[in-house]
Amino acid sequence: MIPSMTVRIGSLTLPNPVGVASGCFGYGQEYAELVDLDSLGALYTKAVTLNQRAGNPPPRLVETPQGLINSIGLANPGLDAFVSEKLPWLATLRCPVIVNVAGSTQGEYEAVVEGIEDALAKRPTADRRGVDGYEINVSCPNVSCGGMSFGTDSSTVERLTASLKRLTNLPLMVKLSPNVTDIAEIAKAAEAGGADAISCINTVVGMSINTETCSPYLSRGTGGLSGPAIRPVGVACVWKVSRAVSIPVIGLGGICSGRDAIEYLLAGASAVQVGTALFADPRTPELVLAGIAEWMKSKSVASVGEIRTMLRA
Amino acid sequence: MRQFYAPITVNEVISPSWKMLGFIWPSDLPVPKPGQFFTFRPSLLAPGDSGLLRKPLAFAAFEGGRAYALYQVRGRGTAALASLVPGASIDLLGPLGTSFSLPDPGESAVLIGGGIGIGPVLYLHRRIREAGNTVNLSLFLGFRSASQIPQISEAGMAESLASAVLATDDGSAGFPGRVVDAVKTELSSNGKLVRKYYACGPAPMLSAAAFLAKEEANSAEVSVEQWMACGVGACYGCVVPSSSGGFLRACADGPVFNSRDLDWETLA
Numbered sequence: 190m191i192p193s194m195t196v197r198i199g200s201l202t203l204p205n206p207v208g209v210a211s212g213c214f215g216y217g218q219e220y221a222e223l224v225d226l227d228s229l230g231a232l233y234t235k236a237v238t239l240n241q242r243a244g245n246p247p248p249r250l251v252e253t254p255q256g257l258i259n260s261i262g263l264a265n266p267g268l269d270a271f272v273s274e275k276l277p278w279l280a281t282l283r284c285p286v287i288v289n290v291a292g293s294t295q296g297e298y299e300a301v302v303e304g305i306e307d308a309l310a311k312r313p314t315a316d317r318r319g320v321d322g323y324e325i326n327v328s329c330p331n332v333s334c335g336g337m338s339f340g341t342d343s344s345t346v347e348r349l350t351a352s353l354k355r356l357t358n359l360p361l362m363v364k365l366s367p368n369v370t371d372i373a374e375i376a377k378a379a380e381a382g383g384a385d386a387i388s389c390i391n392t393v394v395g396m397s398i399n400t401e402t403c404s405p406y407l408s409r410g411t412g413g414l415s416g417p418a419i420r421p422v423g424v425a426c427v428w429k430v431s432r433a434v435s436i437p438v439i440g441l442g443g444i445c446s447g448r449d450a451i452e453y454l455l456a457g458a459s460a461v462q463v464g465t466a467l468f469a470d471p472r473t474p475e476l477v478l479a480g481i482a483e484w485m486k487s488k489s490v491a492s493v494g495e496i497r498t499m500l501r502a
Numbered sequence: 503m504r505q506f507y508a509p510i511t512v513n514e515v516i517s518p519s520w521k522m523l524g525f526i527w528p529s530d531l532p533v534p535k536p537g538q539f540f541t542f543r544p545s546l547l548a549p550g551d552s553g554l555l556r557k558p559l560a561f562a563a564f565e566g567g568r569a570y571a572l573y574q575v576r577g578r579g580t581a582a583l584a585s586l587v588p589g590a591s592i593d594l595l596g597p598l599g600t601s602f603s604l605p606d607p608g609e610s611a612v613l614i615g616g617g618i619g620i621g622p623v624l625y626l627h628r629r630i631r632e633a634g635n636t637v638n639l640s641l642f643l644g645f646r647s648a649s650q651i652p653q654i655s656e657a658g659m660a661e662s663l664a665s666a667v668l669a670t671d672d673g674s675a676g677f678p679g680r681v682v683d684a685v686k687t688e689l690s691s692n693g694k695l696v697r698k699y700y701a702c703g704p705a706p707m708l709s710a711a712a713f714l715a716k717e718e719a720n721s722a723e724v725s726v727e728q729w730m731a732c733g734v735g736a737c738y739g740c741v742v743p744s745s746s747g748g749f750l751r752a753c754a755d756g757p758v759f760n761s762r763d764l765d766w767e768t769l770a
Contacts, residue, residue: 246768250739251729
C-alpha cells in the first residue's frame with residue numbers, strides 16, 4: 190500500500206507535506222539548478238513588502254550551537270519587482286507557491302495582497318497563475334516597525350487577518366512568532382479572523398556576543414534564531430496551537446530529517462517546512478519526505494493526516 | 503552549479519596553520535574560474551550537528567581535472583575538513599559566484615593577495631600567464647610573518663609564488679610592512695601607468711588596494727569575504743554595502759566586484 194501524502198489547506202491540496210520555508214529559498218530560482226522544485230510540497234517565497242527593502246547592515250548572520258541567528262531585515266525587491274520579475278517564473282512551477290507577505294502597517298499588507306491579486310487577475314486563465322496562497326508574516330523579529338509587533342497582539346492579528354481575507358479567495362496562512370506569552374491565544378485570533386492555516390514557528394529572538402571585541406556579532410544586536418536549537422520550542426508551539434484551533438497547523442523550526450518532521454506531525458502539524466537545514470544541504474526536503482514515507486510504512490500509517498492523531502499522552 | 507561528492511586527492515599542510523585541498527572535478531561541469539568558490543560540508547558533519555552551515559572556499563588552482571583550494575583551520579567545519587585523507591569525499595556545491603576578468607591584451611596587471619586570500623590570486627596569476635598577452639604582470643603577496651608563507655608544489659602555484667614580491671607585517675621576510683605599501687614602493691618608479699589591479703585578502707587590504715587604484719584613476723577588481731549561509735543568492739545573509747546605496751550579495755553578485763561598486767567607508 191502506498192501511503193497518501195497529500196495535505197489539504199483550505200481549498201488547496203499540497204502534493205506532499207514538506208515545503209521550503211520563507212526566507213531560506215529566495216523566490217525559488219536561486220535553487221532551481223540544485224533542487225527539483227516540482228517535487229516540493231510547497232514553496233514559501235521570501236517575504237514581499239510593498240516597497241523595496243535593502244535590509245539590515247551586515248553582519249547579518251552568526252552561527253550558534255545547533256543554530257543560526259539572522260538579521261536580514263526583510264530585504265526584498267518590493268511588490269512591483271516581485272510581480273514583474275518573479276511571478277512569471279513562479280508560474281512555470283508545478284509545486285504550490287505560497288507568497289509570504291510582510292508590512293509595517295495593515296495598509297502595506299493589504300496593498301501587497303491586492304497588488305498580487307490584480308496581477309493574477311491579468312494572467313491568462315489557462316496559465317498556471319503562479320500563486321496558490323499567502324503566508325502572512327506577523328512574526329519577523331528583525332525590523333523596527335511592524336513585523337513581530339503585529340503578531341504579539343491578538344486583536345491586531347484578528348483584524349489584519351480578516352482584512353486580508355476579504356481581498357483574496359486563495360488560502361491564507363498566518364505565520365506566528367514564538368516570542369509571545371501565549372501563542373495559542375494568537376492562533377485563535379488568526380482563526381477567528383478567517384485564517385485557513387497557522388504556520389509556526391518563526392525564529393526565536395536570540396543574541397550572540399563576541400567576547401574578544403565585547404560587541405554583538407550582529408549589527409542590530411539581536412536577531413532570529415533558527416535551526417535544530419529551536420526544534421523543541423517549535424514542536425511545543427505546534428502542540429499547543431493545534432489543540433487550540435481547528436484549522437491546519439504547518440510546523441517549522443529546525444527540521445533536518447524525517448524523524449524531525451514526524452515529531453511535528455505527531456505534535457499536531459498537518460504539514461511542515463524545511464528552512465535553515467537547506468543551507469547545510471539543499472537536498473533536505475527530499476530526504477525529509479523520504480523519511481516520513483519510510484516511517485509511515487514502518488508504522489502502517491495510510492495517510493499523512495493520520496499522524497497527528499497518533500500522539501499518546 | 504551542482505551539488506556532488508568530490509573525491510579528495512590531496513589534503514596537506516602547506517604552512518603551520520594552512521592546508522591545501524585538492525579534489526576531482528566532474529568533467530561535465532564548467533571549469534571553475536579564478537575568483538569563483540564552492541561550499542563544502544565535511545562528511546563528518548551530518549545535518550543537525552553543530553557547525554550547521556556549509557563553508558565557502560575559493561579555488562586556488564585547476565589542473566588535470568583536479569581543483570585546489572587553500573584554507574586555514576578556523577572552526578569546526580575547517581577542522582573536520584582538515585582531518586580528511588585522500589580517498590575520502592566531501593559534499594561539495596559549486597562553482598559559485600563571479601570571477602575575475604582577465605586583463606585586455608597589452609594591459610598591465612597588478613595582483614595583490616593577503617593571507618589565506620592568496621589562493622584566488624595565485625589562480626588568476628596562472629591564468630594570466632597562460633594567456634601570455636599581458637605586459638608587466640606583477641604579483642604581490644602579503645603575510646603576517648615569514649612562517650606563514652606556504653610551501654606548495656602543485657598546479658603551477660610554485661611558479662607563481664617564486665615570481666611574487668613578498669611582504670610581511672613583522673618584517674621577517676621580503677618587504678617589511680603592508681602588501682599594498684610594497685606595491686606602491688615597487689611600482690612608483692614606473693610612473694602612473696594604466697594598469698589593472700586585482701586583490702583578494704582582508705578588508706583593510708582590499709580597501710587600500712581600491713584606494714590606490716582610485717588615486718591613479720585605474721580600475722580594481724576585489725574579492726570580498728563575508729559570513730555566508732546559502733551561498734547561492736537566496737538568503738541575503740552575506741551582503742556587503744554597495745556604493746549606490748543598499749547591499750550586494752557576496753555569494754551571487756560577488757565575490758568579485760569592481761571596487762567602484764562597493765562602499766569602502768562602511769566596508770573597511
